[in-house]
Amino acid sequence: AQSVTQLGSHVSVSEGALVLLRCNYSSSVPPYLFWYVQYPNQGLQLLLKYTSAATLVKGINGFEAEFKKSETSFHLTKPSAHMSDAAEYFCAVSQGAQKLVFGQGTRLTINP
């Protein structure tokens, strides 16, 4: 069965610094991978997804992620953090055709 592991339940960066949120997956088949973001008191929103086309995927709000098969990773990055990026971020893998398996989430804090 597919699964994802997010390294670090809490990441704190300064405004303007690089954001790096780590996700490793386990899958016996080529995976479909996703990053979702959850702002306080809101539902989850899709940031970006990997569907076996380009390995570097660009998403909304300046985020991007790179699929690395050799490292079984799909880390999320943003070159320069903004205060509005403070949220919880979830990595997910598609398990079969109908459901996503989510990681435990990483809470991102931005320091002014």
Next chain:
Amino acid sequence: GAGVSQSPSNKVTEKGKDVELRCDPISGHTALYWYRQSLGQGLEFLIYFQGNSAPDKSGLPSDRFSAERTGGSVSTLTIQRTQQEDSAVYLCASSPWTGPTGELFFGEGSRLTVL
């Protein structure tokens, strides 16, 4: 256009009581999902509905949990004889796609507290 709507947004109940949580998906979305979000546990899949097909109930944690979807639209998640460990945020999502790469659209969730 309206997004996924969930009610109630907050529910406090006593141990042993039954609760019903409601989800109104985006109009026209054939797929509907329920997830449970517990503190520090990420999102746990509960159940999936797709059109008129039999639901995938593989994530329901016990027989106290059940869900139905009427007319291919509104869904109700029922928890019988609630326990304290049922306290969590219950998230509903819908999608217009049937394949593995489709985006899920989430509601804001129903926060359940069992005293």
